[in-house]
Amino acid sequence: MRIHREGYKYIIIATVTWALLGFFSWKVLAPFPLIFGILQFILFLLWFWIIWFFRLPNRVFSAGEQLAIAPADGKVVVIEETFEPEYFKDKRLQVSIFMSPLNVHVNRNPISGEVKYMKYHPGKYLVAWHPKSSTENERTTMVIGNPKAELLVRQIAGALARRICYYVKEGDQVQQNDEFGFIRFGSRVDLFFPLGTQIDVKIGQTVQGGITTIAHLS
Numbered sequence: 001m002r003i004h005r006e007g008y009k010y011i012i013i014a015t016v017t018w019a020l021l022g023f024f025s026w027k028v029l030a031p032f033p034l035i036f037g038i039l040q041f042i043l044f045l046l047w048f049w050i051i052w053f054f055r056l057p058n059r060v061f062s063a064g065e066q067l068a069i070a071p072a073d074g075k076v077v078v079i080e081e082t083f084e085p086e087y088f089k090d091k092r093l094q095v096s097i098f099m100s101p102l103n104v105h106v107n108r109n110p111i112s113g114e115v116k117y118m119k120y121h122p123g124k125y126l127v128a129w130h131p132k133s134s135t136e137n138e139r140t141t142m143v144i145g146n147p148k149a150e151l152l153v154r155q156i157a158g159a160l161a162r163r164i165c166y167y168v169k170e171g172d173q174v175q176q177n178d179e180f181g182f183i184r185f186g187s188r189v190d191l192f193f194p195l196g197t198q199i200d201v202k203i204g205q206t207v208q209g210g211i212t213t214i215a216h217l218s
Contacts, residue, residue: 001058003054004055007050007053010050011051011054015047025040049101057104059210062177062212063177065217066148066216067111068193068213069108069110069111069210070097070209070210071107071108071110071180071189072097072099072104072207072209073099073103073104073106073209074206075100075207076095076097076098076203076205077097077098078095078096079093079201081094086119086152087152088152092152092192092195093195095193095215096189097188097189097190099189101185105183106182107155107166107183107189107209108180108210109179110151110191111151112144112174115143117142117143118166118168120139121138137156138156138157139155140154141153142154142166148217151192152191153180154192163183164187177210194218197217200214201214
């Protein structure tokens with residue numbers, strides 16, 4: 001396991017903060033070692049959680065031209081037919097993955113192909129499962145196209161997230177399972193498939209980015 005590059009700054013800040021708070025709290029709480037120990041334990045848990053959040057585990061990825069692989073870790077919270085208003089402007093089959101603060105937050109390309117469309121939208125920070133979060137929250141919209149399909153992937157910031165990172169632009173050639181982005185501290189990823197696509201996951205199912213097959217493409 002490694003630490004994702006997006007976490008370096010936050011880990012340094014957390015480490016310095018823990019050291020400073022530990023130093024000053026010792027000056028105040030030296031006569032109360034039990035209270036000091038409890039405070040240090042709480043600070044350690046917060047520091048460890050930041051490191052855990054930015055973890056980048058080693059994985060053996062799934063792959064296949066006919067497969068759309070999960071772009072993120074999390075739980076499937078939506079599988080429904082819906083209207084996609086930004087790029088396709090027609091009805092699509094939406095699959096949404098909710099990423100809790102305990103999940104790995106790396107986002108990966110579900111298929112290989114060319115980035116046909118990429119746009120960042122500033123916005124609100126509604127909870128990630130709110131119905132309007134996909135159109136009103138801070139988000140990015142990316143469309144990957146290849147001879148088999150065009151697939152829209154949307155990163156959506158949650159109530160805790162304040163920063164969506166993305167590493168691709170229109171015209172880029174991308175490979176299945178390579179990183180295309182990262183969302184900090186809770187979020188959601190939506191996938192929009194053509195109607196009739198065979199979806200291989202169920203509501204409530206836990207998926208792993210780069211491993212779980214979300215759908216078979218026609």
